Amino acid sequence: MSTFRAPRGTRDLLPAERAAFRRLETIATDLARRYGYHELDTPIFEQAAVFERGVGAVTDVVEKELFRIAPRTEEAESWALRPEPTAGIVRAYIQHGMQTWPQPVKLTMTGPMFRYDRPQAGRYRQFWQFDIEVIGDPGPAVDAEIIELGRAFYREAGLGSVEVLLNSIGDGACRPAYIESLRAWYQPHAEELPQLERDRLERNPLRLLDSKDPAMAELNAGAPRITDALCGPCRDHFSAVREHLHALGIGYRLEPAVVRGLDYYTRTAFEFYLPGRDGQQQALGGGGRYDGLVELLGGRPTPGIGFGLGLDRIVLALNAAGAGDAVREPGPVAVVIGADPGATAIRLRVATDLRAAGIAARADLGQRRLARQLESAAREHAHFVVIIGDELADGNVQLKDLDAGSQQLVALDDLARKLLQGDRSHRHGKGGA
Numbered sequence: 001m002s003t004f005r006a007p008r009g010t011r012d013l014l015p016a017e018r019a020a021f022r023r024l025e026t027i028a029t030d031l032a033r034r035y036g037y038h039e040l041d042t043p044i045f046e047q048a049a050v051f052e053r054g055v056g057a058v059t060d061v062v063e064k065e066l067f068r069i070a071p072r073t074e075e076a077e078s079w080a081l082r083p084e085p086t087a088g089i090v091r092a093y094i095q096h097g098m099q100t101w102p103q104p105v106k107l108t109m110t111g112p113m114f115r116y117d118r119p120q121a122g123r124y125r126q127f128w129q130f131d132i133e134v135i136g137d138p139g140p141a142v143d144a145e146i147i148e149l150g151r152a153f154y155r156e157a158g159l160g161s162v163e164v165l166l167n168s169i170g171d172g173a174c175r176p177a178y179i180e181s182l183r184a185w186y187q188p189h190a191e192e193l194p195q196l197e198r199d200r201l202e203r204n205p206l207r208l209l210d211s212k213d214p215a216m217a218e219l220n221a222g223a224p225r226i227t228d229a230l231c232g233p234c235r236d237h238f239s240a241v242r243e244h245l246h247a248l249g250i251g252y253r254l255e256p257a258v259v260r261g262l263d264y265y266t267r268t269a270f271e272f273y274l275p276g277r278d279g280q281q282q283a284l285g286g287g288g289r290y291d292g293l294v295e296l297l298g299g300r301p302t303p304g305i306g307f308g309l310g311l312d313r314i315v316l317a318l319n320a321a322g323a324g325d326a327v328r329e330p331g332p333v334a335v336v337i338g339a340d341p342g343a344t345a346i347r348l349r350v351a352t353d354l355r356a357a358g359i360a361a362r363a364d365l366g367q368r369r370l371a372r373q374l375e376s377a378a379r380e381h382a383h384f385v386v387i388i389g390d391e392l393a394d395g396n397v398q399l400k401d402l403d404a405g406s407q408q409l410v411a412l413d414d415l416a417r418k419l420l421q422g423d424r425s426h427r428h429g430k431g432g433a
């Protein structure tokens with residue numbers, strides 16, 4: 001019988017990688033809390049229409065990549081796994097009347113997203129995002145604040161060199177005319193375009209600009225730029241965003257190719273890349289303003305802006321930079337071992353008491369020789385071993401500091417206090433119980 005494997009494009013996050021994810025989640029949520037954000041969770045599946053209408057029916061994400069759930073006969077609804085969080089969060093904003101809360105509503109969410117894409121390095125069918133949204137603030141100051149928050153995250157995570165690529169993609173007033181001029185500009189070259197791009201010319205010409213096909217680079221360099229075609233209000237908004245970024249000392253690069261793959265965007269659009277990696281579909285995060293989305297999903301007209309961080313890609317980037325090792329799953333502080341392999345009950349009780357006192361401790365419950373128990377504690381990078389032997393008759397145990405190599409006799413009643421003290425000095429780099 002063939003063995004089972006995780007589905008193509010998905011993977012198991014084993015403990016070392018899970019610890020790296022946990023670290024990023026903690027950095028991001030702590031940071032966002034300092035800016036006044038609150039966490040929420042939405043379901044990982046929604047009515048497919050939330051994405052069809054919100055993200056846009058003529059986007060790769062919906063047209064090609066949506067994981068639709070096979071309908072059950074008793075359900076009339078059609079469901080899909082979420083390909084991204086923003087549409088679901090906006091659905092929740094409307095459903096729970098959040099427009100009556102103090103505005104803006106500032107939310108974050110972390111979780112898996114699903115896109116039926118062709119799997120490759122850094123592109124998965126199930127991937128994790130940390131997502132952040134501000135709903136109810138038209139900007140421009142908050143646009144700069146949220147970009148600054150993104151930069152602060154990468155810096156704290158250990159990727160201080162991450163660059164901001166910035167663009168404005170206009171709004172309903174100026175974009176349609178720009179798209180027509182774009183179409184007119186590409187039309188004479190239609191025959192030379194690769195098939196995918198020819199298709200985009202028909203259906204969504206804006207996406208031609210972020211084509212990763214090398215054959216398109218020259219053509220795209222000469223294409224009309226949306227920043228030259230913005231209407232007055234969009235132009236003013238964009239220059240005010242840039243002024244605020246300047247005031248915050250946040251560097252950025254203007255990049256007309258940042259058009260984003262989801263239809264809900266208006267005005268400010270941005271992506272985060274490692275230097276030199278922007279041509280390779282390896283954005284570490286991206287987002288922008290979506291002033292029409294709340295209305296599109298049935299709410300009152302309400303502006304919004306946000307971004308998503310691609311946690312999988314950030315972990316890959318940290319590993320590639322050699323910074324991945326910094327994250328190690330913390331081992332137990334103490335392992336309780338014993339001279340009598342069979343005396344598991346007393347080892348278990350001592351470890352249970354230590355845990356109740358707040359100490360990360362485990363008992364060696366295998367019935368094996370003392371030397372083997374000691375070896376396994378050292379392999380786990382435990383700081384201490386508690387050795388239970390003949391001294392127990394007098395209420396004592398041996399406490400061995402594995403880093404310092406020292407050992408002392410300790411009264412069982414005093415063990416937790418000694419370990420807490422020793423753990424504290426270990427964490428402050430002094431060593432010794």
Ligand code: HAM
Nearest residue numbers: 084086123124127283284285286287288306307308310
């Ligand atoms: P997005 O650019 O589609 O935006 O995704 C955000 C980030 O998720 C990307 O920059 C990338 O790091 C990561 N990502 C996307 N697809 C994959 C994949 N297949 N495998 C691994 N990582 C991936 C959004 O999803 C918007 N909802 C962001 C946003 C929030 N805009 C406004 N608010």
